[in-house]
Amino acid sequence: MFVKRITCIAAVMAVISASLLLSSCKDEPPRPAAPPVQEQAATPGETPEAAPAEPPEAVADEPQAEAVASAPQFKILYVPSYHMEWEWPLDQFEGFKEALKGVNVEYKVFEMDTKRKSDEEWKQQVGKQAQELTEAWKPDLVYTSDDNAQKYYAVYYLGSPTPFVFSAVNQTPDKYGFDKCKNVAGVLEQEHIPQTIHLLKEILPNAKKLAILTDPDATWPGVIDRMKEFAAEHPDEIEIAGVDTISTFAEYRQKVKDCVGKADAIALLGIFNFRGEDGKNVPWEDVARWTAENGTLPEISFWKDRVYWGALCSVTVSGYEQGLAAGRIARAILVEGKAPSDFAFEPTVKGKPFINLARARKLGIPIKSDILLSAEVLSEFEWEKAK
Numbered sequence: 001m002f003v004k005r006i007t008c009i010a011a012v013m014a015v016i017s018a019s020l021l022l023s024s025c026k027d028e029p030p031r032p033a034a035p036p037v038q039e040q041a042a043t044p045g046e047t048p049e050a051a052p053a054e055p056p057e058a059v060a061d062e063p064q065a066e067a068v069a070s071a072p073q074f075k076i077l078y079v080p081s082y083h084m085e086w087e088w089p090l091d092q093f094e095g096f097k098e099a100l101k102g103v104n105v106e107y108k109v110f111e112m113d114t115k116r117k118s119d120e121e122w123k124q125q126v127g128k129q130a131q132e133l134t135e136a137w138k139p140d141l142v143y144t145s146d147d148n149a150q151k152y153y154a155v156y157y158l159g160s161p162t163p164f165v166f167s168a169v170n171q172t173p174d175k176y177g178f179d180k181c182k183n184v185a186g187v188l189e190q191e192h193i194p195q196t197i198h199l200l201k202e203i204l205p206n207a208k209k210l211a212i213l214t215d216p217d218a219t220w221p222g223v224i225d226r227m228k229e230f231a232a233e234h235p236d237e238i239e240i241a242g243v244d245t246i247s248t249f250a251e252y253r254q255k256v257k258d259c260v261g262k263a264d265a266i267a268l269l270g271i272f273n274f275r276g277e278d279g280k281n282v283p284w285e286d287v288a289r290w291t292a293e294n295g296t297l298p299e300i301s302f303w304k305d306r307v308y309w310g311a312l313c314s315v316t317v318s319g320y321e322q323g324l325a326a327g328r329i330a331r332a333i334l335v336e337g338k339a340p341s342d343f344a345f346e347p348t349v350k351g352k353p354f355i356n357l358a359r360a361r362k363l364g365i366p367i368k369s370d371i372l373l374s375a376e377v378l379s380e381f382e383w384e385k386a387k
Helices: 002-027 062-070 087-099 120-137 147-151 193-203 220-233 249-258 284-294 304-308 319-334 357-363 369-373 382-386
Strands: 046-049 074-080 105-110 141-145 164-169 184-188 209-214 239-245 265-268 313-317 351-356 376-378
Touching: 074 087, 074 120, 087 105, 087 141, 087 164, 087 319, 105 120, 120 147, 141 147, 141 319, 147 164, 164 319, 184 319, 193 220, 193 313, 193 351, 193 369, 209 220, 209 249, 220 239, 249 284, 284 382, 304 313, 304 351, 313 319, 351 357, 357 376
Parallel strands: 074 105, 074 141, 141 164, 164 184, 209 239, 209 265, 351 376
Antiparallel strands: 046 105, 313 351
């Protein structure tokens, strides 16, 4: 009899526990299903990029989860002018993907790699390879960055049914015929020239004569034109002491020395396509390091990587902001059904000041604390960090 009572009590307790557990489960909404991740097998020249499955910020109910899982998938081909190991195109791609977060996207990346391989034959060849991939994969939208991707690839798709969105283009849209076609939209890269000049003059009030040194890449003529235009409009602030387009590292080294006595500062634009004695491009990091170790004039630039590697100062263009703006355009085209021609060609406006304090010390230039507090300050050269 005693055993039967114990068994009965245990059964009742089990029923109560089960009821409580069931009640608890009813109060917790189901987790949403993650959007499917698509992968592509890589082939030479391509880098697959899967759409990341981001954890939801808030728990959604089941119908919303089903909507995410069943949302249409878009294929986006990213064709950067350069290689993805470099921070500049990588930052742009990260910004682009951030703008498309939550959209079911399959990415594929085709690197043109025209910084490390800058000869005309390679540019023509890799442009044709990008066209072949486009015809085979048939993306819903193509994202391109920087000028070589436009000159050697995107121009062959003017008027195409496939929408193209670009970022970090230095030339004006009419240079590539974008102003007359309806399937191209994008974000211009316009350097923070006034802000960078003002930062230089805050550090060195008497600096006026500026020498421009650059490699022969197609990116730079537009930048040079804008610098000349600013100088013409502000003759009391800055004067262009000379513009040199250089092909070899030996010539570059000589030009840096020749600037002494002719200029107060040097503007470093392209330092990527200087050929060495072996006929190959000298790594830009080696060019920048040589300049910092041997140059006696302060340098400005418009990109933070040059400052990391020795230029004195810059108000930099943000690759992430460039990509983010392009991604917002792409989202509007794919998700909202807008046409590329609905968007004006405009630059991003957000810049960030950088100062290389190690370079200032090497040049013997004191910088006021209020200037340093307004910028991101680098206390050592990039190559010293590896020691």
